[in-house]
Amino acid sequence: MADPLKYVRKNILALKPYSTARDEFKGGDISVWVDANESPYNNGVNRYPDPHQKLLKEKISLAKGGISVDSIFVGGAGSDEAIDITFRVFCEPGVDNAIVITPSYGVYGVAAAINDVALREVQLNDDFTLPVDKFLAAADEHTKLMWICSPNNPTGNAYAVEQLEALADSFDGILVVDEAYVDFSDKGSLLPRLPKHPNLVVLQTFSKAWGMAGLRAGMAFACKEIIDLYSRVKYPYNMNGPTQAELMKRMDCDISEKVSEIKAEAEWLARNLAKARCVRNVYPTDANFLLVKFDDANAMYDYLIDNGVIVRNRSTMPGCAGCLRITVGTPDENRRIMKLINEYNS
Numbered sequence: 001m002a003d004p005l006k007y008v009r010k011n012i013l014a015l016k017p018y019s020t021a022r023d024e025f026k027g028g029d030i031s032v033w034v035d036a037n038e039s040p041y042n043n044g045v046n047r048y049p050d051p052h053q054k055l056l057k058e059k060i061s062l063a064k065g066g067i068s069v070d071s072i073f074v075g076g077a078g079s080d081e082a083i084d085i086t087f088r089v090f091c092e093p094g095v096d097n098a099i100v101i102t103p104s105y106g107v108y109g110v111a112a113a114i115n116d117v118a119l120r121e122v123q124l125n126d127d128f129t130l131p132v133d134k135f136l137a138a139a140d141e142h143t144k145l146m147w148i149c150s151p152n153n154p155t156g157n158a159y160a161v162e163q164l165e166a167l168a169d170s171f172d173g174i175l176v177v178d179e180a181y182v183d184f185s186d187k188g189s190l191l192p193r194l195p196k197h198p199n200l201v202v203l204q205t206f207s208k209a210w211g212m213a214g215l216r217a218g219m220a221f222a223c224k225e226i227i228d229l230y231s232r233v234k235y236p237y238n239m240n241g242p243t244q245a246e247l248m249k250r251m252d253c254d255i256s257e258k259v260s261e262i263k264a265e266a267e268w269l270a271r272n273l274a275k276a277r278c279v280r281n282v283y284p285t286d287a288n289f290l291l292v293k294f295d296d297a298n299a300m301y302d303y304l305i306d307n308g309v310i311v312r313n314r315s316t317m318p319g320c321a322g323c324l325r326i327t328v329g330t331p332d333e334n335r336r337i338m339k340l341i342n343e344y345n346s
């Protein structure tokens, strides 16, 4: 198996991380904490949080089938933080490049541009399947990363685990699979396959199925060697204490009922949208949103706004002409949207 460290930037391999006051403290029965220049007055947030999020990672490990805590990175700015760190760990600015599918999530492009990494965009097939031959043709010796979002935003479809594994095996670089919507998908996660693929990074988030977008918490999973580097590159206290505590509290609740409801509602919406006169196509979804092609997407977008409903206009994205992306709402919201669309121009 390929050594994933061979794709890492030399300065990152050599990096000595900042050592926090709490890193240097190795345990003992301490009752007076005067090592970190904090305020001594307890107001609930006067102490620095755990920079390694140890308890939170143990909880995530349990929730994710016992994956080793050494294989978990958590970010306090959502998975967007993990996306940025991935570029910083692997890509030499101005030299290395990365492959992305298009249409896909816009943050990969922004993070690449900030890090001065050239993106090689490979357009999905017309049915949004992966053009695997084109990926391998787009790669050269400076291609360090390949980004696949599955289920993909905004197309909604997920790729088979076996296909992504085959891609990881054939790609001479790091394959990053963004599974932000995986909890809604029946096609499964790559997480259980991680030990077989040292060049695989899997991203997940608390923002979608977990219902905690407001907390800004994301996760990356990879072999220990890669996660060690992410931990060195991250800001020392990259997730604040209240967020760590809130996540641990809220992770105890069961999201499966809400996920089932959203999946059932997605089916209801898809079925009804397909019958609407102004709709040309409803793409199959493995996520909590639908990509829908309208006769006139811009007019529909404006009409919905005039009626207090905001959807995402994706009609200028490659392969998405005429398309709006509609997130599944509550049953009441979905019925309101459907009523508006049925009343359009009638």
Ligand SMILES: *Cc1c(COP(=O)(O)O)cnc(C)c1O
Binding pocket: 077, 078, 079, 080, 081, 105, 149, 153, 178, 180, 204, 205, 206, 207, 208, 213, 216, 217, 218
């Ligand atoms: C929403 C989304 C995320 C989540 O981002 P956070 O920063 O964790 O909120 C990640 N990837 C994709 C493709 C998304 O659509």
